[in-house]
Amino acid sequence: MSAFLELLLVLVIIVVGAKLSGYLSSKLGQPMVVGEIAFGLLLGPSLLNLLGQPIFHHAETTGEVIHLLAELGVLLLMFLAGLETDLVAMRKVGVPALNSAIGGVVVPFLGGWALSSAAGLSLGTSIFIGTILTATSVSISAQTLIELGKLKTKEGMTILGAAVIDDVIGILMLSVVVAIFATGGTSTPIWLVALKMLAFFAIGIVLAPFVRRLTSSFGRLPISEPLLAAGIVVAALYGFGAEILGGVAAITGSYLAGVILGASAEKHELEEKTKVLVYSLFVPIFFVDIGLRANVLQAFAGQLWLFGIGIVIVALLGKVIGSGIGAYLSKFNPRESLRVGVGMISRGEVGLIVAGIGLQRQVINQDEFSIIVLMVVVSTLVTPILLRWTFVEGKR
DSSP states (O other), X not given: OOHHHHHHHHHHHHHHHHHHHHHHHHHTTSOHHHHHHHHHHXXXXXXXXXXXXXXXXXXXXXXXXXXXXXXXXXXXXXXXXXXXXXXXXXXXXXXXXXXXXXXXXXXXXXXXXHHHHHTTOOHHHHHHHHHHTTOOOHHHHHHHHHHHTOXXXXXXXXXXXXXXXXXXXXXXXXXXXXXXXXXXXXXXXXXXXHHHHHHHHHHHXXXXXXXXXXXHHHHTSSSSSHHXXXXXXXXXXXXXXXXXXXXXXXXXXXXXXXXXXXXXXXXXXXXXXXXXXXXXXXXXXXXXXXXXXXXXXXXXXXXXXXXXXXXXXXXXXXXXXXXHHHHHTTTOOHHHHHHHHHHTOOOHHHHHHHHHHHHHTTSSOHHHHHHHHHHHHHHHHHHHHHHHHHHHGGGO
8 A cells, every 4th residue: 555545544534533533522521622632542552553553554654744734733723713812802801811811820830840840850841841731722611611501601701711811821931931942951041032032923913914904805816715725824924934033833823823814804704714624624633643642551651650640630720729719819709710710621722732842842752742631631521520510510
């Protein structure tokens, strides 16, 4: 079998399996992403080791192509996240969301850093793991709140606003940490990292009106799917510029591109077209690729199993305590504060994206990456259960 035919077969397995696993996960009352990750873990070295089977003679090439498609999927997923970011709504949520976001960043970050340092990990790895724990998944929290009919409550709006703020802060933290530690602990001055970041954001924002006009004009051309093509080009260019000019992660640039085009008149059309592209192919590949690259059994075969349990505990309690305190300081009662803290637990795709960048840049190793994947799965699974308990059981 040729390398191309092997790739086609693997793509068929990934897309069909991810979609069916996501459907099964939703029927069990869990977010579809859980099923997709679980399917990747099933195919990966943790269990079946699909690409290690004798039928695949070009496994290394096939795996590399899948991984590159997954990286493109990350870029487009963050572009879509930028399109869906409602800056006006974020401002309306106000102080409670900001306080909850700050608490939900500081406590998990310090907890992850301290635990990793105590486990003997390097400074760069410890700080990066702390950065991963700051993430919150907006989509998973929103989906759960919608299912509970609590999206428009005070706690629901605060959770969504704080989750978006968390993501923005997390992306910026990721960019700084990667820029400093990605090359194996180089002595890049923080002021230089900050200057390059500020320069990139300044240029990107100054160009925003021109980018919106150009995208709108291109989108009206009498050719097939001009608007989507323009959006992808903008996301790619901003991602390229983020890495080359700003010294930051490409997903930072694609996210900024999404936010910029999210303020255009074509926002909703571009959002819908991007969703079709992203969720039909690239997102399943991305989530399954996470599982394909993670060997959870190997990670816990040695001394890291205790560290893994600790990371899961810190991830869960860090958000509940940090975001809960932030809400409580904003005049929420204890029950409302608990709801906000629980609603911030899920790391979802954001945690996976950050962890994937860290693995790619060699800030964390394969075992540490696998532990993060497990943390993401656990946090994603428990969020709907605990949210339902705090909203429904709390009234009894």
